[in-house]
Structure formats: structure tokens, C-alpha cells
Amino acid sequence: MPAARESLLEAAGAALAARPWPVVRMVEVAAAAGVSRQTLYNEFGGKDGLGRALVRRETDRYLAGVDRVLGVEDGARERLAALADWTVLSARARPLLRALLTGCWDARLPLLVPGPRPEELTRVVRDRAAAALAPGEWGAYRCELVVRLALSYVVAPAGDSPMKDLLGLGLSASNRTAGGR
The missing domain is CATH 1.10.357 (Tetracycline Repressor; domain 2)
Structure with a gap:
């Protein structure tokens, strides 16, 4: 899912620009990317994977x-x-x-x-x-x-x-x- 992955990275980058990483929530990143939270976890394994x-x-x-x-x-x-x-x-x-x-x-x-x-x-x-x-x-x-x-x-x-x-x-x-x- 290259498109979902890129959308998630864009959404995470925008979230990081708006607020500190510790308060960025995975559910908000998934919603901003237009995918399910499960898709986010499938792509990155969790918040640490998304950060990497x-x-x-x-x-x-x-x-x-x-x-x-x-x-x-x-x-x-x-x-x-x-x-x-x-x-x-x-x-x-x-x-x-x-x-x-x-x-x-x-x-x-x-x-x-x-x-x-x-x-x-x-x-x-x-x-x-x-x-x-x-x-x-x-x-x-x-x-x-x-x-x-x-x-x-x-x-x-x-x-x-x-x-x-x-x-x-x-x-x-x-x-x-x-x-x-």
C-alpha cells in the first residue's frame, strides 16, 4: 500500500509540525490520512515504527x-x-x-x-x-x-x-x- 504509506507519513509529518511527537496520537494520524488505524499499525507496527x-x-x-x-x-x-x-x-x-x-x-x-x-x-x-x-x-x-x-x-x-x-x-x-x- 504505497499510497497509504505515503499518506500516513504526510499526516504524521503534519501532526509533528503542529505539536510535539509525544502528544501525536495514532488514531489522529490515521484519520488525517484517510485510513484505518489498523492500516497504520500494519504499515509501521506502532508509533516507534512511524517515527523511524x-x-x-x-x-x-x-x-x-x-x-x-x-x-x-x-x-x-x-x-x-x-x-x-x-x-x-x-x-x-x-x-x-x-x-x-x-x-x-x-x-x-x-x-x-x-x-x-x-x-x-x-x-x-x-x-x-x-x-x-x-x-x-x-x-x-x-x-x-x-x-x-x-x-x-x-x-x-x-x-x-x-x-x-x-x-x-x-x-x-x-x-x-x-x-x-
């Missing part, structure tokens, strides 16, 4: 977005800047993604369930970035620096995401020299 599926889906969505951003036909610098910017903005908007990227889980979210640790997710993104760029353009080390810089803005926000400016893109006349070094 939400975490997995969030991870998959993030990595699909990474691939989408890196697949744009721009230069390496532009693609990495877009990846960093997109990561920061996505994590701000999606608390579950923020928890996955930082390891900082709060009581509003499903309990930490087996899934990728932040350092594993960082490594996957670094490797995908390095593979998406032409050999020698930036290398894995520099890709990891960009990913970790983005994560620093997720952990300690500084207003609007300035990734493009930090990577030397979109520089104003007053800071072109510093950005071009």
Missing part, C-alpha cells in the same frame, strides 16, 4: 535535495554555495532535518531512533559533492569544509544564510577584494 519511517524519509528527502542542488550545471563554487545555502535554509524550516544534521534532538521530535549519525550524514554529503564535481575542482576535503561551514550556521544561526557571500559569490563592490582572496 519519518526519520528515514527526512534523510532520503535531504539527500535527494543534495543531489538535485549538485546536479545543476554551474561551476563547482556555485554548486557548493547553493548546497550550503540550501542546507541551512532547509534545516531552519525542518526541525527533524536539523536534528539529523546536528544530533540535537528535543522532546518535540520522535525519540532518537537508529538512523544516520550527523557525522555519517556529513560524510555522505561530502562524498556526493566531491563526486558531482569534476576531479580536481575542489576535492573531498574542501567539500567537507563547505558542508561543515553550512552546519555551523545550522547550529549557530546568523540571520539570513550568507553562504554565497562567504564562498565569494554575489559580492558587493565594498567586499570584492576580501572575497576574491
Whole structure:
């Protein structure tokens, strides 16, 4: 029942956005998805299984977005800047993604369930970035620096995401020299 599964995940995600996970009720998720509670239990086994599926889906969505951003036909610098910017903005908007990227889980979210640790997710993104760029353009080390810089803005926000400016893109006349070094 792929359609029921996706409807249930959408309903659970909406419920999680509206209230803390501990007060989300399975009967409400099933009703919002338009399926029976038994269907929900058949698909996920219970609330823990539903939480694991939400975490997995969030991870998959993030990595699909990474691939989408890196697949744009721009230069390496532009693609990495877009990846960093997109990561920061996505994590701000999606608390579950923020928890996955930082390891900082709060009581509003499903309990930490087996899934990728932040350092594993960082490594996957670094490797995908390095593979998406032409050999020698930036290398894995520099890709990891960009990913970790983005994560620093997720952990300690500084207003609007300035990734493009930090990577030397979109520089104003007053800071072109510093950005071009």
C-alpha cells in the first residue's frame, strides 16, 4: 500500500509540525490520512515504527535535495554555495532535518531512533559533492569544509544564510577584494 504509506507519513509529518511527537496520537494520524488505524499499525507496527519511517524519509528527502542542488550545471563554487545555502535554509524550516544534521534532538521530535549519525550524514554529503564535481575542482576535503561551514550556521544561526557571500559569490563592490582572496 504505497499510497497509504505515503499518506500516513504526510499526516504524521503534519501532526509533528503542529505539536510535539509525544502528544501525536495514532488514531489522529490515521484519520488525517484517510485510513484505518489498523492500516497504520500494519504499515509501521506502532508509533516507534512511524517515527523511524519519518526519520528515514527526512534523510532520503535531504539527500535527494543534495543531489538535485549538485546536479545543476554551474561551476563547482556555485554548486557548493547553493548546497550550503540550501542546507541551512532547509534545516531552519525542518526541525527533524536539523536534528539529523546536528544530533540535537528535543522532546518535540520522535525519540532518537537508529538512523544516520550527523557525522555519517556529513560524510555522505561530502562524498556526493566531491563526486558531482569534476576531479580536481575542489576535492573531498574542501567539500567537507563547505558542508561543515553550512552546519555551523545550522547550529549557530546568523540571520539570513550568507553562504554565497562567504564562498565569494554575489559580492558587493565594498567586499570584492576580501572575497576574491
